[in-house]
Amino acid sequence: FFAKPLPEDRVGIQDFVLLDAHNSETAFLDNLKKRFTEDLIYTYIGTLLISVNPYKELDIYTKKQMDLYMGVNFFELPPHIYALADNVYHTMLSETNNNFILISGESGAGKTEASKKILQYYAVSCPSSTLMDTVRDRMLMSNPVLEAFGNAKTMKNDNSSRFGKYMDIQFDCQGDAVGGHILSYLLEKSRVVSLLYIHTI
Numbered sequence: 001f002f003a004k005p006l007p008e009d010r011v012g013i014q015d016f017v018l019l020d021a022h023n024s025e026t027a028f029l030d031n032l033k034k035r036f037t038e039d040l041i042y043t044y045i046g047t048l049l050i051s052v053n054p055y056k057e058l059d060i061y062t063k064k065q066m067d068l069y070m071g072v073n074f075f076e077l078p079p080h081i082y083a084l085a086d087n088v089y090h091t092m093l094s095e096t097n098n099n100f101i102l103i104s105g106e107s108g109a110g111k112t113e114a115s116k117k118i119l120q121y122y123a124v125s126c127p128s129s130t131l132m133d134t135v136r137d138r139m140l141m142s143n144p145v146l147e148a149f150g151n152a153k154t155m156k157n158d159n160s161s162r163f164g165k166y167m168d169i170q171f172d173c174q175g176d177a178v179g180g181h182i183l184s185y186l187l188e189k190s191r192v193v194s195l196l197y198i199h200t201i
């Protein structure tokens, strides 16, 4: 007699809070691996989102997916960067308070791509006005220029940011975007690349 495997056996658990062996690193990694094998790159730890770089295009960033996550309770749908972006936006509006998303990870982990997905989500989901369109276009379209000057190919990432970016989007009380900033910071020496200077006699 073989019991029919539960879907969880195949796709893992979508929130680490629900993992039985919650203090086992092996169980943690095993769960991530199971999900990654099924192209499920996002997993929650409560309200924290873990993302594993798929290094391939996944069909999860479509307009249809964005519509699906708009205004939906955080835990109602499978983990997604859109759920996080949406939740932060609505928390900001309901609490009338500043909110932030901190993206952290090693080089090549997918931080820059994640920040772009968030901006794209806001560009589609936030109320639209001419001003909003201008803010959205400037935030999104300045990226290639910043990357042209500020990114370089490294051993770990073909398009590695050589500086950190602090982005803020300002919303009015209706939730319309009215402005934004992109500031560079964390220009650490370890992030600067230069050609090796070879001494010749």
Ligand SMILES: Nc1ncnc2c1ncn2[C@@H]1O[C@H](COP(=O)(O)OP(=O)(O)OP(=O)(O)O)[C@@H](O)[C@H]1O
Residues within 6 Å of the ligand: 053, 054, 055, 056, 057, 058, 105, 106, 107, 108, 109, 110, 111, 112, 113, 114, 157, 159, 160, 161, 162
């Ligand atoms: N969600 C994703 N879907 C598909 N490919 C991705 C995704 N995230 C990252 N990648 C791929 O991985 C590459 C590296 O990602 P990214 O530049 O975002 O890393 P990073 O964490 O910002 O690295 P660094 O700290 O070196 O700047 C991208 O150029 C892209 O090819």
